[in-house]
Amino acid sequence: MPMGNIAFNAAATAGISIDRHNGRWVREPNIDSCMNGLDVDLFDEIERGRTWREDICEGAVVLRGHALAIETELLNAIEGVIAQAPLRHMTTPGGFRMSVAMTSCGRYGWVTDRSGYRYDTLDPDSGKPWPQMPGLLSSLAREAALAADFSGFAPNSCLINCYEPGARMSLHQDKDEQDFQQPIVSVSLGIPAVFQFGGDRREDKAARIPLQHGDVVVWGGVARLRYHGVLALKPATHPLLGARRINLTFRKAS
Numbered sequence: 208m209p210m211g212n213i214a215f216n217a218a219a220t221a222g223i224s225i226d227r228h229n230g231r232w233v234r235e236p237n238i239d240s241c242m243n244g245l246d247v248d249l250f251d252e253i254e255r256g257r258t259w260r261e262d263i264c265e266g267a268v269v270l271r272g273h274a275l276a277i278e279t280e281l282l283n284a285i286e287g288v289i290a291q292a293p294l295r296h297m298t299t300p301g302g303f304r305m306s307v308a309m310t311s312c313g314r315y316g317w318v319t320d321r322s323g324y325r326y327d328t329l330d331p332d333s334g335k336p337w338p339q340m341p342g343l344l345s346s347l348a349r350e351a352a353l354a355a356d357f358s359g360f361a362p363n364s365c366l367i368n369c370y371e372p373g374a375r376m377s378l379h380q381d382k383d384e385q386d387f388q389q390p391i392v393s394v395s396l397g398i399p400a401v402f403q404f405g406g407d408r409r410e411d412k413a414a415r416i417p418l419q420h421g422d423v424v425v426w427g428g429v430a431r432l433r434y435h436g437v438l439a440l441k442p443a444t445h446p447l448l449g450a451r452r453i454n455l456t457f458r459k460a461s
């Protein structure tokens with residue numbers, strides 16, 4: 208699924224335009240922003256800049272709005288990765304087509320096919336190494352992990368998940384990594400989703416956590432192997448991403 212139309216959606220958004228010189232997104236002053244003497248844009252920006260931390264349980268937190276300040280740069284970096292390693296719907300070992308389209312960057316990419324789930328240094332579609340993880344992505348992951356009290360996180364894999372309405376990810380554990388001492392950092396962009404965060408057994412009751420554009424979930428330590436998933440996305444449109452949700456899942460694969 209090409210992501211080339213992200214920029215088109217961005218251009219349609221009030222206050223966002225494409226810089227014709229380099230094709231990247233820039234924020235424009237909104238000349239219609241003054242209403243009844245209140246600068247709506249300013250309040251918007253203050254609201255947008257608000258970040259806070261919500262603890263889910265020991266070892267798991269949501270950093271609300273944590274990625275918002277760098278949304279434009281992040282989306283540009285993601286688009287660069289997808290241009291080199293396009294999103295694709297992979298097949299589960301059981302033969303089902305995943306509803307979420309995926310690609311990866313970093314030394315290791317997560318892949319699934321009829322032979323199983325695994326990390327690979329090569330993109331099976333191109334036979335080439337995965338694109339490098341852009342510095343902005345790895346620093347966001349490191350810094351979010353630190354904000355969640357996990358110091359020294361050094362991700363070497365970033366899975367890019369792209370959801371359209373109806374796409375979902377069933378409850379699972381992230382356990383293809385070799386070192387469970389390292390946390391997981393999971394960034395949400397685009398349309399909202401409901402994240403399920405369960406227990407150590409699949410049948411344990413899962414909390415439902417609404418996630419918005421810019422939220423970052425981090426889990427590790429005693430929560431590292433908790434079951435988690437994403438409910439089927441409801442139809443929605445995001446100003447920058449259209450009817451899509453992008454999730455970045457950062458892990459240290461080995």
Ligand SMILES: O=C(O)CCC(=O)C(=O)O
Nearest residue numbers: 366368381393437454456
């Ligand atoms: O999309 C999400 O929020 C979660 C993704 C996830 O759990 C995974 O890729 O393993």
Ligand SMILES: [Mn+2]
Nearest residue numbers: 379380381435
């Ligand atoms: Mn997962």
